[in-house]
Amino acid sequence: MVNMNDVSRLAGVSRGTxxxxxxxxxxxxAAQMRIEKAIKELNYVPNAAARTLKTNRSNxxxxxxxxxxxxxxxxxxxxxxxxLKENGYKMILCNSNNRPQEEIEYIQMAKKQKxxxxxxMSYADIRKLVPPDIPLVALENKVADFFPLIISDNxxxxxxxxxxxxxxxxxxxxxxxxAPVKNVSLAREKGFKDYCMKNDIECTCFVAENKVTFVDDFxxxxxxxxxxxxxxxxxxxxxxxxxxxxxxxxxxRQKIAVPEEVQIIGFDAAxxxxxxKIAISSIRQPVAEIAKQAVKGxxxxxxxxxxxxxxxxQPLVLPVSFIQGQTTKELx
Amino acid sequence: MVNMNDVSRLAGVSRGTxxxxxxxxxxxxAAQMRIEKAIKELNYVPNAAARTLKTNRSNxxxxxxxxxxxxxxxxxxxxxxxxLKENGYKMILCNSNNRPQEEIEYIQMAKKQKxxxxxxMSYADIRKLVPPDIPLVALENKVADFFPLIISDNxxxxxxxxxxxxxxxxxxxxxxxxAPVKNVSLAREKGFKDYCMKNDIECTCFVAENKVTFVDDFxxxxxxxxxxxxxxxxxxxxxxxxxxxxxxxxxxRQKIAVPEEVQIIGFDAAxxxxxxKIAISSIRQPVAEIAKQAVKGxxxxxxxxxxxxxxxxQPLVLPVSFIQGQTTKELx
Numbered sequence: 001m002v003n004m005n006d007v008s009r010l011a012g013v014s015r016g017t018x019x020x021x022x023x024x025x026x027x028x029x030a031a032q033m034r035i036e037k038a039i040k041e042l043n044y045v046p047n048a049a050a051r052t053l054k055t056n057r058s059n060x061x062x063x064x065x066x067x068x069x070x071x072x073x074x075x076x077x078x079x080x081x082x083x084l085k086e087n088g089y090k091m092i093l094c095n096s097n098n099r100p101q102e103e104i105e106y107i108q109m110a111k112k113q114k115x116x117x118x119x120x121m122s123y124a125d126i127r128k129l130v131p132p133d134i135p136l137v138a139l140e141n142k143v144a145d146f147f148p149l150i151i152s153d154n155x156x157x158x159x160x161x162x163x164x165x166x167x168x169x170x171x172x173x174x175x176x177x178x179a180p181v182k183n184v185s186l187a188r189e190k191g192f193k194d195y196c197m198k199n200d201i202e203c204t205c206f207v208a209e210n211k212v213t214f215v216d217d218f219x220x221x222x223x224x225x226x227x228x229x230x231x232x233x234x235x236x237x238x239x240x241x242x243x244x245x246x247x248x249x250x251x252x253r254q255k256i257a258v259p260e261e262v263q264i265i266g267f268d269a270a271x272x273x274x275x276x277k278i279a280i281s282s283i284r285q286p287v288a289e290i291a292k293q294a295v296k297g298x299x300x301x302x303x304x305x306x307x308x309x310x311x312x313x314q315p316l317v318l319p320v321s322f323i324q325g326q327t328t329k330e331l332x
Numbered sequence: 333m334v335n336m337n338d339v340s341r342l343a344g345v346s347r348g349t350x351x352x353x354x355x356x357x358x359x360x361x362a363a364q365m366r367i368e369k370a371i372k373e374l375n376y377v378p379n380a381a382a383r384t385l386k387t388n389r390s391n392x393x394x395x396x397x398x399x400x401x402x403x404x405x406x407x408x409x410x411x412x413x414x415x416l417k418e419n420g421y422k423m424i425l426c427n428s429n430n431r432p433q434e435e436i437e438y439i440q441m442a443k444k445q446k447x448x449x450x451x452x453m454s455y456a457d458i459r460k461l462v463p464p465d466i467p468l469v470a471l472e473n474k475v476a477d478f479f480p481l482i483i484s485d486n487x488x489x490x491x492x493x494x495x496x497x498x499x500x501x502x503x504x505x506x507x508x509x510x511a512p513v514k515n516v517s518l519a520r521e522k523g524f525k526d527y528c529m530k531n532d533i534e535c536t537c538f539v540a541e542n543k544v545t546f547v548d549d550f551x552x553x554x555x556x557x558x559x560x561x562x563x564x565x566x567x568x569x570x571x572x573x574x575x576x577x578x579x580x581x582x583x584x585r586q587k588i589a590v591p592e593e594v595q596i597i598g599f600d601a602a603x604x605x606x607x608x609k610i611a612i613s614s615i616r617q618p619v620a621e622i623a624k625q626a627v628k629g630x631x632x633x634x635x636x637x638x639x640x641x642x643x644x645x646q647p648l649v650l651p652v653s654f655i656q657g658q659t660t661k662e663l664x
Contacts, residue, residue: 060392060424067410070605074406078399081427090441092392093425095413109422242605272604273402273574 002044011038061298062110064094064103064120070242071270072285079291080119087295089116100124110134117298123182135301137294140184142315148297149315150290154184157283157320158191161237161265164281164322166201168329170235170263173201176218176247177239178208185239188267188283192237204233215246222250231256234263241266244280248327264327281328284321293318334376343370393630394442396426396435396452402574403602404617411623412451419627421448432456442466449630455514467633469626472516474647480629481647482622486516489615489652490523493569493597496613496654498533500661502567502595505533508550508579509571510540517571520599520615524569536565547578554582563588566595573598576612580659596659613660616653625650 004022008015011034013027021027021035038044061084065073081091092115094106103124110118117135120126120143127144130136138149165173175192177185189205196203208217225232231251238244244266248258256262259281269282293316304311324330336354340347343366345359353359353367370376393416397405413423424447426438435456442450449467452458452475459476462468470481497505507524509517521537528535540549557564563583570576576598580590588594591613601614625648636643656662 067606068400068413069403069406069410069603071401074401074409077406077409077425078401078427081400081425090424090426090445092422093409093413094422095410113422242608245605245608271401273577274399276574276577 002042004044006042007035007038007044010042011035058114058116059089060092060113060115061089061295062092062094062106062113062115062118062120064096064106064118064122066098066121067095068093071272072241072268072287075270075274075287076291079288080294083291083295087299089295096122096124098123104129116302119294119298135298137297139290139294141182145312146310148300148313150293150297151184151315151317152285152290153317153320154187155191157267158188158193158237159195160191160320160322161188161267161283162192162195162199162201162203164265164328165235165237165263166195166199168235168263168331171202172233173203173235173237174233175203175205175237175239176208176221176243177205178214178217178243181207181239188237188239214243215250218243218247219250222247222254226254229255231262234261236262236264238264238266241268241270241278241280241282244282244327248280259327259329263329265322266327269323269325278323278325279327281325282323284323286318286320289318334374336376338374339367339370339376342374343367390446390448391421392424392445392447393421393627394424394426394438394445394447394450394452396428396438396450396454398430398453399427400425403604404573404600404619407602407606407619408623411620412626415623415627419631421627428454428456430455436461448634451626451630467630469629471622471626473514477644478642480632480645482625482629483516483647483649484617484622485649485652486519487523489599490520490525490569491527492523492652492654493520493599493615494524494527494531494533494535496597496660497567497569497595498527498531500567500595500663503534504565505535505567505569506565507535507537507569507571508540508553508575509537510546510549510575513539513571520569520571546575547582550575550579551582554579554586558586561587563594566593568594568596569598570596571599573600573602573610573612573614576614576659580612591659591661595661597654598659601655601657610655610657611659613657614655616655618650618652621650 004015004018008018013031013034017027017031018035021032063077063080068074068077077093084091096102103122103126107126107129111131115134119137119139121139121141122143123141136143136147138147140151142149162173173196175189193203206221208214210217222231236247238247244264248264251258251262258264264280266280266282269278269284271278336347336350340350345363345366349359349363350367353364395409395412400406400409409425416423428434435454435458439458439461443463447466451469453471453473454475455473468475468479470479472483474481494505505528507521525535538553540546542549554563568579570579576596580596583590583594590596596612598612598614601610601616603610
């Protein structure tokens with residue numbers, strides 16, 4: 001079987017240079033051309049498994065998310081794969097379906113496969129499961145102080161939403177969510193309420209408790225707050241575009257005009273199709289930046305001489321922004 | 333380092349049984365308990381890289397799609413990962429961005445990693461790049477006769493759309509798409525036209541040629557076909573939900589009521605959020621079945637004694653169905 005030494009010999013460069021080339025590191029362009037020619041002539045295929053066994057690390061990165069089939073997570077997966085690829089990594093996509101047991105299984109799989117790292121949006125207690133030599137970056141929810149955490153500025157997002165609705169003339173504000181409310185949502189709600197309190201704006205929070213058909217809860221809430229074909233609130237903020245779109249639909253069924261009578265702001269601002277504009281005005285999470293910082297966080301840990309999780313990290317908080325859709329008025 | 337023999341010894345079962353357990357095959361539950369206890373006691377971690385080197389095959393499957401961040405592809409990725417996981421495989425997600433060069437790079441990567449198989453929606457000429465010992469299943473577009481092809485019944489989808497619009501009272505039908513039109517779209521268009529011809533229904537096809545801003549082409553087409561605030565066509569079928577939603581938005585901007593004045597049917601019927609109903613009435617591709625058959629196709633090839641791509645396959649055509657959204661009338 002052809003090996004790296006054969007390539008080195010035919011190309012007339014050192015074995016180390018061939019190794020660098022194979023591992024995606026920079027080599028002089030003259031050397032690169034000679035190596036590529038030799039690889040082609042010899043029909044050499046680098047054996048990833050042999051390399052993993054030797055370096056004790058594959059170039060796979062595991063991405064654990066609740067489920068890829070929503071606009072935010074599909075965009076995150078897309079961006080993540082793009083940036084991992086640029087850095088020479090392959091991405092193993094894992095849907096946890098929000099089940100702790102599945103998250104745990106994926107972590108065990110990652111351990112078995114000797115992956116280069118794990119990027120996870122995890123709500124299970126996995127801190128003790130991650131072996132010391134595997135880097136991990138947590139998204140949204142902290143895993144442990146010794147792993148980097150990347151999080152959007154959720155509190156500021158809540159403030160932005162209230163401020164925007166206020167500036168656009170809304171006077172009776174409403175925050176909607178559904179149980180169980182996660183930490184990031186609590187921060188979004190708190191930002192919203194704090195702005196309202198500081199500016200003396202009426203503000204109500206409604207959390208649907210009916211886990212199976214929470215849309216029915218939204219429906220009942222709307223019905224209970226209708227007087228003479230008018231909805232009591234004129235500005236609505238939700239911690240998710242999904243619930244915002246449910247609410248929008250329910251308001252339309254009551255013949256409430258959006259944004260003329262009620263304005264709505266959601267959270268995430270992920271697009272259904274990359275080329276299209278968003279329908280729901282929303283607070284945008286910086287998806288490309290989240291992906292970039294996550295990969296940077298992994299590489300930082302890989303570069304550490306000592307991987308025993310001794311370094312402690314402060315959360316990296318990324319800025320959010322307001323994106324105009326069809327559910328808020330245009331500022332004149 | 334602890335190895336499989338140590339586990340076998342402590343558990344008091346044969347090495348073969350431990351191996352079966354590790355590889356996800358069925359073992360008697362009494363043996364399973366003993367093996368799990370031994371693995372725990374010894375803190376044994378099976379080494380995937382060593383296994384790959386020995387069996388010359390990893391348990392990774394590469395999924396190549398244009399981009400995960402659209403409703404159809406994100407649902408397909410979700411379903412695919414679910415079924416691969418049930419079968420003991422991990423999924424490497426690859427976005428090709430519709431670039432042949434990227435598809436080719438992914439195939440080369442798959443070769444290097446000695447993956448268990450490739451599932452691809454590929455439009456590049458990759459048939460000569462896939463090594464004989466790697467199984468491949470093509471989705472939507474044929475790679476070669478010696479690889480299984482799984483495809484939705486696109487022609488029948490076109491017929492269904494025309495039939496539905498006809499039954500719901502539409503009299504002047506329109507098919508819209510954008511260049512370049514792929515084979516699957518041509519089949520959708522042909523089914524639509526054939527039904528119209530057979531039933532003597534007026535039918536026009538409009539393909540936007542302006543690749544950058546094809547929405548402008550749609551807009552111009554609508555403007556050119558307006559007479560006294562009425563749009564000339566009352567039934568529209570698109571080969572994609574994406575274009576259908578663009579068209580819907582443009583019609584609303586001209587104050588054309590959908591579905592009262594114009595009814596629209598798209599293609600795919602993938603949901604934006606798994607829990608929500610679809611907005612655009614559409615022809616549904618059977619995503620879960622596509623994923624199931626793709627994995628079955630890979631396993632069939634893996635089970636062949638001789639992997640030299642000698643077997644020839646007929647395309648597996650899966651049935652489509654109509655799903656009611658908000659853009660067609662309800663049948664009374």
